[in-house]
Each structure stands twice: as C-alpha cells, then as structure tokens.
Amino acid sequence: MSPKTDTLPASELIELLFFAYRDFISDPDTILGEIGFGRAHHRVMHFVDRKPGLTVAELLDLLKITKQSLARVLKQLVDAGYIEQKPGPEDRRQRELYLTGKGQLLIRDLREPQSRRIVAALERSGCAEEDIARFLLAMVTENANEQIAMLNAAQHKPRSGARLVDGKPDTAR
Numbered sequence: 001m002s003p004k005t006d007t008l009p010a011s012e013l014i015e016l017l018f019f020a021y022r023d024f025i026s027d028p029d030t031i032l033g034e035i036g037f038g039r040a041h042h043r044v045m046h047f048v049d050r051k052p053g054l055t056v057a058e059l060l061d062l063l064k065i066t067k068q069s070l071a072r073v074l075k076q077l078v079d080a081g082y083i084e085q086k087p088g089p090e091d092r093r094q095r096e097l098y099l100t101g102k103g104q105l106l107i108r109d110l111r112e113p114q115s116r117r118i119v120a121a122l123e124r125s126g127c128a129e130e131d132i133a134r135f136l137l138a139m140v141t142e143n144a145n146e147q148i149a150m151l152n153a154a155q156h157k158p159r160s161g162a163r164l165v166d167g168k169p170d171t172a173r
Helices: 011-034 039-050 056-063 067-079 101-125 129-139 142-156
Strands: 083-087 095-099
Touching: 011 039, 011 101, 039 056, 039 067, 039 083, 039 095, 039 101, 039 142, 056 067, 056 095, 067 083, 095 101
Parallel strands: none
Antiparallel strands: 083 095
16 A cells, blocks of 8 residues: 555545634634633633533543643633632532633633534534534544533533422423
C-alpha cells in the first residue's frame, strides 16, 4: 500500500470532522478571543454549566488535563467573575463550581452560533438529530458515554427542594 495513492478507510470522514470542528468552534473562538480567553475556558464553562456544582476533581476527569492546566484557566475565570467556587457540603476541602450570572450570559453567547450551525446542518443534510447523536456516541469510549449520561442526568435533576411526582419534577406549584 503506497502512502501517496492509497488511503485508509474513513479518511474522508476524518477530514470532514476536522473541517466541521474548525467551523463549529470558530464563532466561540472569536468571542473568547475578544476577552482574552480560549478553548480551554470554553470547555470549563461548558461543563460547569451542564452540571452546576461540578467538583474540580470531576472536571479534571472530564477534561483529562492536569491540575496545573486547570488551575490557571479556572483562576482566570474566577478572577474575571464568570465562575464561583463554593466548598462542598460534606467535605469543605472539595470545591464545587458554578457559573455566575456573567458566566451564564457568556455561555449562552458561545452556544447560540453553535446551535444555529447545528440546526442549519441538520436541515441541509436531512438527518435526524437522534441519528447524529447515535453516531457520535458510537465514536466515544464507554467512559465518555458514562460521563455524558452523568451530565444529561444533571440537566434533568430537579432543583433543590423540588418535589417529585412519578420520578419527575412537579411543575404544578
């Protein structure tokens, strides 16, 4: 197999993923660049938003980065007023992370062009969102699938003090 003439299976899909990711992240990159932040800041804010109260240890596991790398980015986000840290309820040494109001506005601004891009791509392609989600889930590791399930569960968890009816939040208050 000559490297110049033969390609491995899925080479074109790999290339498409590179270009899709480049374009998908371009709008947030521009917004973040204007305030001196980058993709690492975006990832931290995304996961803190997906699971308010996420601990630093959980975030390290999600991002697969060193404590040193996270510490720098987290300090910048806290100092700029986008994230706040609170001690854990059982273990005061544990730090739980929450977006501030300012952080919630920024993450909304970062997601808006990405959401628009996804909706437009779904419409142009004729693909169903569920099919694309199934494909992407099939690409990630079992550990990543478990992490995604944890984040999805956090999004559907009732707020503190909310009453459950048949396992769902009671909205008839």
